[in-house]
Amino acid sequence: MNEEQLIALFEQHDIKPTANRIIVAKALSEECRPLSMSELEDRIGSIDKSGIFRTLTLFKEHHLVHVLEDSEGTRYELCHSGNHAEDNDMHVHFHCEHCGLTLCLEDIPIPDICLPDGYQARSANFILNGICPHCQKHGE
Amino acid sequence: MNEEQLIALFEQHDIKPTANRIIVAKALSEECRPLSMSELEDRIGSIDKSGIFRTLTLFKEHHLVHVLEDSEGTRYELCHSGNHAEDNDMHVHFHCEHCGLTLCLEDIPIPDICLPDGYQARSANFILNGICPHCQKHGE
């Protein structure tokens, strides 16, 4: 995503577009998969981890990012839906136990679950663990 | 579960039944929900966290426990299936954002997903986040 698009996104989510925020959002937009703090730190360099952390926290509060946990920890992914309501664009993720990447299965929406009485779900996190196509080919 | 049952379970999973291991497994069996390291530490007291950690690691390697990650971190749950093959008894979990508990939805199996070519799944982790019936009633 280019800068203007990102700034428009920020506007939608009521986030002031500072230089750092644009850098973090750009880093997220450049990979089509959720990134961890340390992956972002590796990519960014110019921003201290506390800054990245606070930026992600802000993004999360303004529903610009989804947060998901896999066996390696927490990862952040730009919301694809434009709206700031409950994140309703969520898809299944695949965590490769060999290369450690967590990939989006964009085309596989999280199945609707019929919950027992009294439960009220706000978000969902569905991760499959296994071996990704790349590692399958190139040997474990 | 009583001690004999646990020892039988250990045998099935090829784990030597030491006193500590029985204590940890018993603690897990007493709650019908996945517990974190710190929840186990609270319940156990008599075993150092490194001991609990190593015990859980062993259980994991021998497929006696499932591991799952929610927004509070990693939790461990006794496998219900007797077999040691790929964990095939997995159900959906519900993490309450209010009380922080992660509950088993025993009756809701993880839906089968038809993966794109090349992906090979070994396990799955499906967590719904929201408010549990208890917190719903007693006010957030």
Add this chain to the structure above:
DNA sequence: GTTTATGCAAATTCTTTGCAATACT
């Protein structure tokens, strides 16, 4: 007596906060 398991302390890693400096309006 050799191997295995345990406890304690400490190293690592990851996440989060305090605070002073900087930039923005």
Add this chain to the structure above:
DNA sequence: AGTATTGCAAAGAATTTGCATAAAC
């Protein structure tokens, strides 16, 4: 000027390891 943002350093939390002791076989 006054508020918001940032960087640096350090606090806190959670996980993991080293090693010496103790238990099991």
